Amino acid sequence: MNASLKVPRxxxxxxxxxxxxxxxWGMWRFAEDGRSPAEAARLVHAALDAGITLxxxxxxxxxxxxxxxxxxxxLLGKVLKLEPELRERMVLASKGGITPPLPYxxxxxxxxxxxxxxxxxxxxxTIDLYQIHRPDxxxxxxxxxxxxxxAVAAGKIRTIGASNFTTAQIxxxxxxxxxxxxxxxxEISPLRITCFENGELDQxxxxxxxxxxxxxxxxxxLLAPKSARDRAVASQLDQIAKEQGVxxxxxxxxxxxxxxxxxxxxxxxxxTARIAEGAQALTMQWTRQDWYAxxxxxxxxxxx
Ligand code: NAP
Numbered sequence: 001m002n003a004s005l006k007v008p009r010x011x012x013x014x015x016x017x018x019x020x021x022x023x024x025w026g027m028w029r030f031a032e033d034g035r036s037p038a039e040a041a042r043l044v045h046a047a048l049d050a051g052i053t054l055x056x057x058x059x060x061x062x063x064x065x066x067x068x069x070x071x072x073x074x075l076l077g078k079v080l081k082l083e084p085e086l087r088e089r090m091v092l093a094s095k096g097g098i099t100p101p102l103p104y105x106x107x108x109x110x111x112x113x114x115x116x117x118x119x120x121x122x123x124x125x126t127i128d129l130y131q132i133h134r135p136d137x138x139x140x141x142x143x144x145x146x147x148x149x150x151a152v153a154a155g156k157i158r159t160i161g162a163s164n165f166t167t168a169q170i171x172x173x174x175x176x177x178x179x180x181x182x183x184x185x186x187e188i189s190p191l192r193i194t195c196f197e198n199g200e201l202d203q204x205x206x207x208x209x210x211x212x213x214x215x216x217x218x219x220x221x222l223l224a225p226k227s228a229r230d231r232a233v234a235s236q237l238d239q240i241a242k243e244q245g246v247x248x249x250x251x252x253x254x255x256x257x258x259x260x261x262x263x264x265x266x267x268x269x270x271x272t273a274r275i276a277e278g279a280q281a282l283t284m285q286w287t288r289q290d291w292y293a294x295x296x297x298x299x300x301x302x303x304x
Contacts, residue, residue, distance in 0.1 A: 007284070012114050014209050019053075024056050024265070025052045025266065026055075027058075040075050050276040058073075059118050087211050092127055093183075104138070111148075129159050149167075149178045167200055170207070183210045186200055216253055216304060237252055
């Protein structure tokens with residue numbers, strides 16, 4: 001039996017009813033290279049025109065260790081000032097709760113002010129998905145939940161997500177939330193497969209969370225593999241990519257999307273052609289045999 005695995009064409013954002021594209025575009029690297037608002041707008045258009053409607057940013061993006069906190073949000077805000085109609089075409093996700101260089105603050109007063117600051121920078125009335133970027137161990141989840149619920153009630157954010165949380169941290173935050181989590185955002189790629197077996201994706205399926213995969217190409221490492229294991233993963237993806245007439249990066253996105261949790265890979269490229277190319281992942285057909293061959297290469301050992 002070698003039937004294709006089913007990959008749905010559209011996705012809903014958790015239980016929210018908000019329709020999202022099955023592949024997202026991320027703006028971690030958006031404010032690098034002194035990009036002008038007009039150049040930045042071209043990247044936004046490349047994503048939207050390719051049918052990629054979920055755009056993921058964070059207040060910390062742009063921070064390079066010396067400053068620049070908020071720059072990626074501000075740049076998107078400038079794009080939206082130039083072309084306000086783009087806001088209607090996107091589902092806008094952002095994140096907060098990290099205060100560099102000293103990390104992690106989700107106290108009620110800080111988190112509420114961070115949400116307001118993101119809205120100001122983004123030039124928006126509301127953020128569709130607000131994610132806690134990384135958990136703050138020093139804030140009780142009940143306090144975090146109350147701040148986020150208040151922000152939903154005020155119309156500042158529409159839905160809530162968590163990134164880089166353990167399964168227990170997700171469970172604890174969700175327990176206190178009135179407006180329960182709709183998304184999670186761990187690192188997942190053919191080079192980073194811990195989620196497949198540590199319960200995070202099982203929990204996402206059980207709770208109906210949309211799992212967004214950050215760094216789906218290992219931050220670019222999959223395109224320049226160094227170790228024997230990474231080269232084996234790349235070579236396995238290349239074989240399938242060649243058969244289906246796509247690139248290695250598209251095969252990596254497709255591999256993630258074939259998982260039953262409905263993983264949404266976040267494309268990290270800031271190159272218009274590479275962003276648009278990502279949408280080809282929807283054309284891929286995966287057999288169990290091909291899918292598991294990539295997993296085995298990533299594990300570095302046969303399955304039992
Ligand atoms: P990635 O897709 O794993 O890596 C993208 C990098 O690979 C870019 O520098 C890109 O360069 C490079 N690349 C080289 N060849 C490429 C090719 N053929 N196709 C595509 N990219 C190629 O993703 P990422 O940028 O590390 O992360 C993606 C998104 O995940 C971020 O934007 C952010 O939204 C999210 N993220 C979240 C967290 C978190 O803690 N929640 C952490 C990290 C990232 P070019 O731009 O030149 O194409």
